[in-house]
Amino acid sequence: MISRLPLDQQLDSLHAVLSRNDVLMEVLARTATLGLPGWYVAAGCLFQTVWNVVTERPPTRGIKDYDVIYFD
Template identity: 55%
Template sequence: MTDLDRLRNVLRHNEILGEILERVKVLGLPDWYLIAGCVVQTVWNVLTGREAAEGIKDYDLFYYDAADLGWAAEDRVIKAVAQVCGDLPVEVEVRNEARVHLWYEAKFGVPCPPFASTEAAINAFPAVCSCVGVRLEPDGRMHVYAPHGCDDLFALVVRPNDVLAPRVVFEGKVARWRRRWPELTVFTSG
């Protein structure tokens, strides 16, 4: 079994994640993925004997649509996702990755070049283990994007991805993650 097959199998333990994937699939969003936190936390929960969805407060859904970079277009997608997922006991946070460069520097203090795709945004996540996204294809197959593979994820290893995110973002995530998963091994350099 490959790591990607193993990831698919582990993620099936999180019924909420599966439900979001099924519901969002019907919206036909361009280049969409459930990403990073909900995926990583599901894996770590399962590997450490916790309930798969334990402590996951939000599920980040990224998509890419450069046709309209205005807030109103993104807000329409946010509302469409809320319409199909609003009865679930979690928040689904939606972001158009084509717009990130418009607000990133104000929030994080460093400029962000425009991303060319959702995959390019995933490549820039602060920790290597969190550079992962999943979606359901129209035929129901789970598509996984994991540019660094899943070795760190399954080994409970966290190391920085120095592509974009400021060091303070990485350190903040590590501090939160260590409180919940003391089993993690953290490296401070890639």
């Protein structure tokens, strides 16, 4: 069970799962070049990616948008 692993191993597992979503990886790469202050990607696409992988569906299934939030 992942939740019982040390935090660094939990983060590695999360990274491995999220990396399976090619669209998410592209959003992160492009957003990183924009120079936005304090930006992050909202949780919906992250949660859905994890859920899809856990339930053996394509990682991008059911994700209609990827919300980037920043504070200026």
